[in-house]
Amino acid sequence: MDYKLLISKISGHYKKDLPFVVFSFPESNRLVAFLQKSEQLHTVDNLTENGFVFAPFDYKNSSFFIPENDSENLECEFIKSDIEITPIAVSSDIEEKNRYIKLLNKTIEVFKRQNANKIVISRKKDFLLKDFSIEKLAESLFSAYPTAFRYIWYHPKTGLWCGATPETLVQIENNSFKTMALAGTQPFLNKASVFWGLKELEEQQLVTDSIIDSLQRVTSVLKVSNPHTHQAGSLLHLRTDITGVLKNGKATLTTITTALHPTPAVCGSPKKFAKEFILENEGYNREFYTGFLGPIFENGQSASLMVNLRCMKIEGDIAHIFVGGGITLGSQPQEEWNETQNKMQTMLQVLKPML
Numbered sequence: 001m002d003y004k005l006l007i008s009k010i011s012g013h014y015k016k017d018l019p020f021v022v023f024s025f026p027e028s029n030r031l032v033a034f035l036q037k038s039e040q041l042h043t044v045d046n047l048t049e050n051g052f053v054f055a056p057f058d059y060k061n062s063s064f065f066i067p068e069n070d071s072e073n074l075e076c077e078f079i080k081s082d083i084e085i086t087p088i089a090v091s092s093d094i095e096e097k098n099r100y101i102k103l104l105n106k107t108i109e110v111f112k113r114q115n116a117n118k119i120v121i122s123r124k125k126d127f128l129l130k131d132f133s134i135e136k137l138a139e140s141l142f143s144a145y146p147t148a149f150r151y152i153w154y155h156p157k158t159g160l161w162c163g164a165t166p167e168t169l170v171q172i173e174n175n176s177f178k179t180m181a182l183a184g185t186q187p188f189l190n191k192a193s194v195f196w197g198l199k200e201l202e203e204q205q206l207v208t209d210s211i212i213d214s215l216q217r218v219t220s221v222l223k224v225s226n227p228h229t230h231q232a233g234s235l236l237h238l239r240t241d242i243t244g245v246l247k248n249g250k251a252t253l254t255t256i257t258t259a260l261h262p263t264p265a266v267c268g269s270p271k272k273f274a275k276e277f278i279l280e281n282e283g284y285n286r287e288f289y290t291g292f293l294g295p296i297f298e299n300g301q302s303a304s305l306m307v308n309l310r311c312m313k314i315e316g317d318i319a320h321i322f323v324g325g326g327i328t329l330g331s332q333p334q335e336e337w338n339e340t341q342n343k344m345q346t347m348l349q350v351l352k353p354m355l
């Protein structure tokens, strides 16, 4: 199918208030779309049906779903346009900044009492759109970040979401799985060598250890790579790849997803304490930011689920951009604030033609 036709079908679906998702895998120039035929609300408890799943951060074993058998499935080639990435100034609201820094200081106090060693704190910021359209959104989203998993999701119950995420939650192919530990952030400055400080190295190791620990119950063989630098748009992260096989063929996409989500890259360690702290203290609802999403094939024998990072929700002429960062005992609140300001650039570049 032709790209323009696919996007105009999606735009028509959006106008009719019908659910759809359009996505592209990292390094792929193919777009895949599921356009739901009915208005029915589909949810799934077990990840064993073919379709596209969209789950919130506060996942309680039920997610939104667009089933393959209730949708028109379309694909097309996408020829990316040249997008110039130039930083967009983000105003620093003093009250918002003070509130955030106060929360970061409160979080650091928790580590001094040794109740946890990492908690991911986040916020959202609103941007006014002058001239929004699905066509412009798709063009810049799919062009700007070819190495990310890019998606636009709409459901009348969730609203319109899109993102370009660098983090895989889990990929499954029969009995094999892949996941990653992603932590540590610095701006991409196009330098030959990249230096990572102790805070980032320790935080990343903590994420790797915690993921391996949560996988012990459901997987039998684990191969863990060395940490390496991963570029995500104008940011760099430290990433470790973890691969293995599911235990005796008994573990499923559902059990491995439940074991991993929410990862310490978006929640913290210990997981239960960090999640409760976030829900009690962050002061806003993350909704689907730091949830997970992705297509499920062959009744869960094959799937690519991603963590919903570098994302935004668009409501009318307002874009809500969600950003966060891992806080540890060594965190400097001012630097963490700057990191969230930088992380906004990923979605701001997508909004550029509409601001």
Ligand SMILES: C=C(O[C@H]1C=CC=C(C(=O)O)[C@@H]1O)C(=O)O
Binding pocket: 120, 122, 167, 182, 183, 184, 185, 237, 264, 265, 266, 309, 310, 322, 323, 324, 325, 326, 327, 343
């Ligand atoms: C929580 C976010 O990023 C996570 C993923 C990679 C690196 C992170 C960090 O360095 O703090 C975060 O854990 C976000 O982008 O909103």
